[in-house]
Amino acid sequence: MAKIALQGLAHEYVNPFTxxxxxxxxxxxxxxxxxxxxxxxxxxxxxxxxxxxxxxxxLQPTRGTVLVDGRPVRxxxxxxxxxxxxxxxxxxxxxxxxxxxxxxxxxxxxxxRAAIVRRFVALVGLEGFERxxxxxxxxxxxxxxxVARTLAADPAVMLMDEPFASVDAQTRITLQEELNAIxxxxxxTILFVTHNVEEAVFLGxxxxxxxxxxxxxxxxxxxxxxxxxxxxxxxxxxxxFAATRDLVxxxxxxxVGGEDGAR
Amino acid sequence: MSGGRAATGRWELAAAWAFVLGTGTAxxxxxxxxxxxxxYYLPPPTAVLGALAELxxxxxxxxxxxxxxxxxxxxxxxALGVGVPLGLLLGMSRRLADFAYPLxxxxxSVSGIAWLPLMLVWFGFGERTILVAVNYTVFFPxxxxxxxxxxxxxxxxxxxxxxxxxxxxxxxxxxxxxGALPAIATGMRLGLAYGWRALIAAEMLVGAHGxxxxxxxxxxxxxxxxxxxxxxxxGLLWVVLDYVLLRPLEEATIARWGLVxx
Amino acid sequence: xxxxxxxxxxxxxxxxxxxxxxxxxxxxVPAMFLPPPADVARVAWELARDGALxxxxxxxxxxxxxxxxxSVPLAVALGVLVALHRRLAAVxxxxxxxxxALSGIAWLPLAVTWFGLGWAxxxxxxxxxxxxxxxxxTLVGVRLVPRLFEHAxxxxxxxxxxxxxxxxxxxxxPSIVTGLRLSLGFGWRALIAAEMIATSTGxxxxxxxxxxxxxSDTILVGIVTIGVLWLLTDRLVLxxxxxxxxxxxxxxxxxx
Numbered sequence: 188m189a190k191i192a193l194q195g196l197a198h199e200y201v202n203p204f205t206x207x208x209x210x211x212x213x214x215x216x217x218x219x220x221x222x223x224x225x226x227x228x229x230x231x232x233x234x235x236x237x238x239x240x241x242x243x244x245x246l247q248p249t250r251g252t253v254l255v256d257g258r259p260v261r262x263x264x265x266x267x268x269x270x271x272x273x274x275x276x277x278x279x280x281x282x283x284x285x286x287x288x289x290x291x292x293x294x295x296x297x298x299x300r301a302a303i304v305r306r307f308v309a310l311v312g313l314e315g316f317e318r319x320x321x322x323x324x325x326x327x328x329x330x331x332x333x334v335a336r337t338l339a340a341d342p343a344v345m346l347m348d349e350p351f352a353s354v355d356a357q358t359r360i361t362l363q364e365e366l367n368a369i370x371x372x373x374x375x376t377i378l379f380v381t382h383n384v385e386e387a388v389f390l391g392x393x394x395x396x397x398x399x400x401x402x403x404x405x406x407x408x409x410x411x412x413x414x415x416x417x418x419x420x421x422x423x424x425x426x427x428f429a430a431t432r433d434l435v436x437x438x439x440x441x442x443v444g445g446e447d448g449a450r
Numbered sequence: 451m452s453g454g455r456a457a458t459g460r461w462e463l464a465a466a467w468a469f470v471l472g473t474g475t476a477x478x479x480x481x482x483x484x485x486x487x488x489x490y491y492l493p494p495p496t497a498v499l500g501a502l503a504e505l506x507x508x509x510x511x512x513x514x515x516x517x518x519x520x521x522x523x524x525x526x527x528x529a530l531g532v533g534v535p536l537g538l539l540l541g542m543s544r545r546l547a548d549f550a551y552p553l554x555x556x557x558x559s560v561s562g563i564a565w566l567p568l569m570l571v572w573f574g575f576g577e578r579t580i581l582v583a584v585n586y587t588v589f590f591p592x593x594x595x596x597x598x599x600x601x602x603x604x605x606x607x608x609x610x611x612x613x614x615x616x617x618x619x620x621x622x623x624x625x626x627x628x629g630a631l632p633a634i635a636t637g638m639r640l641g642l643a644y645g646w647r648a649l650i651a652a653e654m655l656v657g658a659h660g661x662x663x664x665x666x667x668x669x670x671x672x673x674x675x676x677x678x679x680x681x682x683x684x685g686l687l688w689v690v691l692d693y694v695l696l697r698p699l700e701e702a703t704i705a706r707w708g709l710v711x712x
Numbered sequence: 713x714x715x716x717x718x719x720x721x722x723x724x725x726x727x728x729x730x731x732x733x734x735x736x737x738x739x740x741v742p743a744m745f746l747p748p749p750a751d752v753a754r755v756a757w758e759l760a761r762d763g764a765l766x767x768x769x770x771x772x773x774x775x776x777x778x779x780x781x782x783s784v785p786l787a788v789a790l791g792v793l794v795a796l797h798r799r800l801a802a803v804x805x806x807x808x809x810x811x812x813a814l815s816g817i818a819w820l821p822l823a824v825t826w827f828g829l830g831w832a833x834x835x836x837x838x839x840x841x842x843x844x845x846x847x848x849x850t851l852v853g854v855r856l857v858p859r860l861f862e863h864a865x866x867x868x869x870x871x872x873x874x875x876x877x878x879x880x881x882x883x884x885x886p887s888i889v890t891g892l893r894l895s896l897g898f899g900w901r902a903l904i905a906a907e908m909i910a911t912s913t914g915x916x917x918x919x920x921x922x923x924x925x926x927x928s929d930t931i932l933v934g935i936v937t938i939g940v941l942w943l944l945t946d947r948l949v950l951x952x953x954x955x956x957x958x959x960x961x962x963x964x965x966x967x968x
Contacts, residue, residue, distance in 0.1 A: 245863055265869025275864035279961040288878075289868040322962025333864075340868050449965040466803045491826065546817055553724045559942035562918075563908070566959040569930045572745055599932035644901065651817040651905035655920075662817075666909075669821035677821045685814030692813065 226391030234402030268342030289340025537596025599633025791850025853887025
């Protein structure tokens with residue numbers, strides 16, 4: 188049984204400012220296996236974030252079913268952890284208290300909590316910053332806290348909404364590699380939304396390309412590169428990577444139309 | 451609205467308003483009729499309207515409103531005309547600003563009303579006492595904030611202009627004054643907020659024609675409807691002043707500079 | 713370093729008092745209008761010694777404390793409750809804004825009608841002022857907490873109650889603290905004015921009563937005490953509170 192199963196998902200809403208009906212998604216059918224890292228790309232406005240929000244339970248789809256571990260999604264919950272694009276860690280909690288937050292909610296006893304937090308602080312490389320407040324951290328560090336927080340809560344599935352978009356290019360590269368390492372180590376099922384094609388191919392076991400609005404699954408492109416090989420140093424010279432990336436880029440560009448392409 | 455909830459429809463809002471005001475007034479009228487209290491404790495809404503009509507026809511209300519407004523307006527003008535320039539001047543000198551800071555802070559903390567008894571000793575129960583108390587109250591937040599506003603302008607901007615060869619006067623005009631504008635607007639808003647309330651208190655204490663006097667003297671005769679009317683007008687006048695004039699002014703100046711400087 | 717800041721804080725006052733002494737000493741102004749600092753100091757000492765000053769300070773402070781202790785929890789609780797319901801909040805906001813505008817001394821005649829002269833009316837004024845301002849700021853503060861934070865905690869499995877306690881309240885705290893500062897500022901002033909009119913204890917009464925006897929020195933003692941009390945409140949209560957919340961968390965407060 189697939190970890191995540193979307194069937195005939197469609198979503199429509201009314202723009203509060205212009206009052207027109209917008210069809211964000213149309214007939215999205217998709218399955219994600221346990222332990223798979225699926226990236227979702229598409230042109231701006233294709234509904235990637237809507238898709239993620241529906242999966243997270245923050246949005247109710249107008250049509251279709253969403254099953255996680257065979258059960259329908261009714262609302263947000265700890266089985267679907269989310270890392271948001273904007274910095275969603277709480278400004279009034281220190282790094283360690285933010286990371287511990289999911290565990291607090293679950294009622295994990297203090298000593299155990301501390302041990303888990305320590306582990307994840309190390310995992311995301313934030314040793315020494317445990318007592319800092321978010322406003323004292325850089326963007327990259329804040330997202331590391333967000334990732335650690337979600338991971339520490341041990342969700343069945345991780346949903347990531349362009350988490351590295353607000354971070355500078357250098358840091359983004361580092362974070363991508365770190366995320367890869369984490370994915371390998373934890374073998375979590377991850378659904379990762381991005382508009383950056385290179386990132387999508389770098390990270391994903393499969394790459395789901397959405398069409399332009401209303402978003403449909405245009406293609407599911409497998410990325411046949413073993414996870415151990417996924418470092419930027421290696422992949423920049425790898426022909427399979429280049430070929431896959433070019434393919435996905437072409438698919439996305441087709442949806443955008445016009446010469447300037449997917450950026 | 452917590453960052454992104456869909457806007458409530460305008461009709462919905464109007465309907466909700468009508469409902470609230472309607473039920474509120476009805477409940478009031480009911481309470482006034484049903485509660486076993488002397489009549490002067492809670493006059494019905496109709497009594498308040500009656501008082502409104504009576505005082506308008508007699509010309510008392512317009513007079514009192516005009517008197518109160520005159521006083522606060524005067525205080526505003528004085529604060530603008532004297533407080534702002536003085537504050538700016540103080541702000542331009544680091545030494546002076548550091549010296550003045552504790553003093554201004556202290557004098558601002560002591561409302562004009564606290565000085566009223568001393569003013570009574572000096573000037574007796576008259577217009578001058580009220581004016582001094584109210585002007586004082588509006589003045590200090592304005593001068594204090596103007597000074598702080600100038601000091602908060604980033605050194606960077608002043609230096610940038612100096613590298614363009616700007617004279618002192620030009621720097622004052624093009625950098626310091628616009629830079630201090632948000633703080634000045636805030637100071638005016640705060641000063642007038644304090645000042646309006648000090649005015650009402652002063653009119654009560656000194657007994658000169660005005661809204662404060664109106665509600666105060668009404669109490670002596672148990673004319674509670676008049677008290678409520680007066681209170682309504684006092685609140686309404688401030689709401690109008692604040693939301694129609696002062697807040698937009700403050701926001702416009704802050705918007706001019708983009709984000710608040712931190 | 714410490715000594716330097718203390719010096720910088722007190723020097724202006726020393727200069728002021730010096731100038732004051734000079735003007736009073738020069739004899740240009742009669743003592744009744746401007747008593748010399750020495751006289752004021754002497755009266756301050758006398759009032760302190762025979763407990764009169766302490767009595768009035770205690771009376772005023774007690775009213776402040778009672779009003780704050782009762783109104784703040786009530787206002788915060790109500791503010792959060794109303795903020796949770798979008799329509800209710802939209803309707804409530806202007807109503808509360810109006811009562812804010814009305815707060816303070818304008819309630820005195822009505823209060824006296826209901827409660828008579830005395831501490832009840834005066835405390836009511838203070839209560840009223842603090843309540844509406846803190847209510848308003850809580851309401852606005854909660855509504856300004858980014859939805860993002862709520863979502864984040866919901867996706868961690870947090871319950872609605874958890875969201876209120878751990879996201880909305882802390883998120884609104886800067887606003888609430890600002891509301892507290894503002895309401896103490898307005899409330900304290902309203903209190904002094906109310907004490908002048910409606911009661912026979914308290915600093916307001918002290919200075920107004922003194923005016924009847926042309927005791928300018930007593931008035932000045934009262935004025936200085938009022939100023940000092942506010943500065944103490946600011947330094948010992950408000951600033952630490954703000955440091956612990958707004959500054960520590962690197963936030964900006966709304967509604968100031």
